[in-house]
Amino acid sequence: MVRLADADDPRLRDYTRLTDVRLRVVKEPAEGLFMAESTQVIRRALRAGHRMRSLLVAPRWLPDMADVLEAAAAQGAPVMVAEEPLLQSITGFHLHRGALASMHRPALRPVAEVVAGARRVVVLEDVVDHTNIGAVFRSAAAMGVEAVLVTPRCADPLYRRSVRVSMGTVFQVPWTRVETWPGGVEELRQLGFVVAALALDERAENLDVLAADPPERLAWVLGTEGDGLRPGTVRAADRVVRIPMTGGVDSLNVAAAGAVAFWATRPPVAGP
Ligand SMILES: C[S@@+](CC[C@H](N)C(=O)[O-])C[C@H]1O[C@@H](n2cnc3c(N)ncnc32)[C@H](O)[C@@H]1O
Known part of the structure; x- marks a missing residue:
């Protein structure tokens, strides 16, 4: 455990200038790291098998995180301790629950491996807002969507905010990133999925129709916040589906639309 007194300490390289989104996006995949913020999120990452590079923590949170400190020791990850004002000057933001871990970024797996056995998957096409990406994952986990695919231009699901x-x-x-898109539609079809574009298209079928008789394996495709799905994706899809809306609202937020579609076509679950 190292007690830090200086924000310029070279051991802090992973943590500096975290608020500069552009820099982080360029740096994280290249250097193979991502950030987990708060003890709770660090614990979840560890439970999922991720490994720490190092841990940065404020002294008052140490007593609550004996298990995380134990994991850091087992993984050979240095633990750096600094008072909260110093932490803020290092990271550029107020650290939620005083702990931040730099984690090794896992290698991306092939699409076929990630969707193997899944009955429901979702593809996020070029979604750039990290909040929306995080919200889609949360709904996916809650509503039986068993894998998430992101297109080459989609933002990073492992970004701190997501x-x-x-x-x-x-x-x-x-989850994984597809290499080509909308070329990847064909791969999903070959893997046995019916690919359904969720789109505000006049010719689209009502979600209720698909929900009444959902296919065994269904891949939802959700579009970007601004323009929605690319026309080529809509053309390539097997089904084009619209969520009917009232109140003069022209569209739902992408994460809200995903939640509605996932719920309507959720796979059967055993038990009550
Ligand atoms: C904010 S919307 C994009 C709006 C965009 N102007 C358009 O025309 O598609 C983001 C994504 O959410 C999904 N979405 C939102 N509302 C929807 C609805 N009522 N029916 C189907 N998809 C919807 C679509 O996948 C869309 O690409």
Whole structure:
């Protein structure tokens, strides 16, 4: 355990300038790390098999995290302790529950492996808002969606904010990045999925129709916040589905739309 007195300490390289989104997005995949913020999220990441590179923590949280400190020792990850004002000057933001871990980023797995055995999956096409990505993961975990695929231009599910909004479900629901899109639609079809584009398209069928008789394996595709799904994706899909709305509302937030669709087509569960 190292007690830090100086924000320029070279051991803090993983943690500096965290608020600069552009820098983090460039740096994290390249350097193979992601951040887990708060003891709870760190615990969830550890439970899912992720490994720590190091841990940064304020002294007053130490007594509550004996298990995390034990894991750090077992994994050979240094624990750096600093008072809260120093932590804030290092990271550039107020640290929620005083702990931040730099974690090794896992290698991405092939699509076929990630969706093996799944009855419901969702593809996020070019979604750039980390909050929306986290919210989709949370609904996916809660409503029986067993894998998440993100397109090459979609933002990073392991970005700090996505992790936090997902309540750690980004560690629970298997996910990967597809290499080509909308080319990947064909791969999903070959793997036995009916690919359903969730789109505000006049020719789309009502969600109730699909929900009344959902296919055995269903891949939902959700579009970006601004323009929605690409026309090529809508053309490539097997089904195009619309959630009917009232009140003069023209669209739902992408995460809200996903939650509605996942719930309506949830796979049967055993028990009450
Ligand atoms: C905010 S909407 C995008 C709105 C965009 N202007 C459009 O025309 O698609 C983001 C995504 O949520 C989904 N979505 C939102 N409301 C929907 C609805 N009523 N029916 C089907 N999909 C919807 C779609 O996947 C859409 O691409």
